[in-house]
Amino acid sequence: MxxxxxxxxxxxxxxxxNEDSLTAAVFERLRYLPKELIHHIINQAVYQNIPGLDLYQMESMEFWPNWDPSETSNSNRVEPDVFIRTPKIDVIIEAKRYDRYQQSSFQWKNQIQAYHNEYGEDGKDLIYIALGGIHELTSSTLEVLGRSFLIYKSDWxxxxxxxxxxxxxxxxxxxxxxxxxxxxxxxxxxxxxxxxxxxxxxxxxxxxxxxxxxxxxxxxxxxxxxxxx
Known part of the structure; x- marks a missing residue:
């Protein structure tokens, strides 16, 4: 294709x-690389160091999972773009088509809430990366479920x-x-x-x-x- x-x-x-076709084109090919290279590339692409990021043990990379929207502003489902699982951490990547001014903290909050609806009982640490559409390069702090989450930033x-x-x-x-x-x-x-x-x-x-x-x-x-x- x-x-x-x-x-x-x-x-x-x-x-x-189309942002979904760009996301698929890039990440479908990234996952064919050795895990060491996937880890290195994503780690280098993020503007701030992510403590605990460990993609050497990546178990799966899923595109647009369909999550329970309870306690979110969505009515039918919540769909982050890329969801990566490892034995100890999970990673959400929310991608936007262009490099500036498309990300939304409301969407971040919905996805973190929906993640906990689905996987909260697993007790893993969650890493959230906003890829493209960012308003600034520094990480943002978001309060969800009485906890603080860092939103790490990157662009295409x-x-x-x-x-x-x-x-x-x-x-x-x-x-x-x-x-x-x-x-x-x-x-x-x-x-x-x-x-x-x-x-x-x-x-x-x-x-x-x-x-x-x-x-x-x-x-x-x-x-x-x-x-x-």
Missing amino acids: LHAIHHNKIPRDLFRG SQLLQAIKEVKINLEHGAGLLNTNHAIFRILDDLILCFSMYGFSTSDGFDRFISPTKINFNPQSLQILNSWTK
Whole structure:
């Protein structure tokens, strides 16, 4: 589908302005990467460090789950865009099509309430990320159910930059993996997604600056080597 759109076999106008298609195009491909790279990319894309974020143990990534709207302003259902589960934490990602001025604290509150309607008894920590549509880069504090939740911020341009930096790091570290070809294809498709939705994907000066090493956990290289054999 992605390459059919890219080669104008399917009209781009049907997809380009749609936030759900952008979310699916990017996150469906992100989940094909090793968990270490998913963790690194999302961690790098968020403007403020997230204590406790651990996607190395990601169990599932679900799109638009249908949650109980009790005690929210919604009447039928609550649907966050992306829901990630790990053994110890859960992550909600609410995505907006454009990078500025679309997020709503009312929607954040509804989703956190609906999450607790569904999973409150699990006792996990919840991390909430507002992707795109943000009004400011700093995290916001939201009071829900008598508790304070931090709303972490990112935007699509920041996510794209994190993906590009991973690709450049892997290109410069040719001996990092036994074979990088599968990962490169996924990263190339991710960058193509952003290009099709109007984001600048030029490397600029990135390739002329010595890239920093990816901050894998101590077992990452061993895991990645196993994944690529």
